[in-house]
Amino acid sequence: MDIMKGLFFVLWLGTSLIAQAESAGAATSTPKLLLRMVNALENSTIKRLRSCLSDQENTSYHMTKIAHLGMVPRDGNTYPLAKATFLRSSPKGRDTPPARGHTFLILFGSDFSIVSHAQTIDDDYHVEKNLLKVGQQVIADFNSRDPRIRYRGWLVGSSFLSYPFSDKISESEWNGQ
Numbered sequence: 001m002d003i004m005k006g007l008f009f010v011l012w013l014g015t016s017l018i019a020q021a022e023s024a025g026a027a028t029s030t031p032k033l034l035l036r037m038v039n040a041l042e043n044s045t046i047k048r049l050r051s052c053l054s055d056q057e058n059t060s061y062h063m064t065k066i067a068h069l070g071m072v073p074r075d076g077n078t079y080p081l082a083k084a085t086f087l088r089s090s091p092k093g094r095d096t097p098p099a100r101g102h103t104f105l106i107l108f109g110s111d112f113s114i115v116s117h118a119q120t121i122d123d124d125y126h127v128e129k130n131l132l133k134v135g136q137q138v139i140a141d142f143n144s145r146d147p148r149i150r151y152r153g154w155l156v157g158s159s160f161l162s163y164p165f166s167d168k169i170s171e172s173e174w175n176g177q
Contacts, residue, residue, distance in 0.1 A: 033080060037084075037106070041063065041066075046117065048086070048104075049086075049114065057091060059092075061086060063085070064085050064087045066085075067084075068080065069126055070128075079110070080107075080108045080112070081108075082106045083103060083106075086102045087099055101122065119159050120159060130142040147169060149163060150169045151174045
């Protein structure tokens with residue numbers, strides 16, 4: 001009987017730890033998340049989201065960092081959100097023009113296709129539930145059904161992060177055509 005009590009305790013403890021681990025942070029079914037994001041960016045058709053060399057200018061444009069900000073659950077799908085920084089180098093052997101950084105927010109589909117992106121400032125972005133925040137300020141509510149958001153997207157700094165979901169309002173719908 002003591003063996004049964006011990007077995008039940010081990011089963012209970014294991015179940016409790018699993019429940020706590022799930023509630024403490026989202027598990028991912030894609031452990032190589034950053035690798036998949038980098039591959040998607042480097043294979044993108046969006047020129048400013050992939051590294052390249054410019055023989056003409058004798059410069060390079062390359063990713064210097066990427067950060068996974070969180071997962072955006074929406075309509076039964078999960079969208080990884082990242083912040084990536086690219087650097088355009090100074091020409092080889094010269095200090096001018098100086099190197100310049102460019103930061104982007106990128107929303108990926110569940111297949112890691114790029115579904116939305118916006119150039120922004122390098123800030124302390126993070127995701128809480130369906131909210132993109134800087135500090136405690138809400139930058140984007142990914143649960144929003146506001147028609148203006150569904151048409152234009154979210155204003156992030158001075159750029160729009162386009163609305164990628166299936167209920168997006170098209171240009172013709174917005175203009176009543």
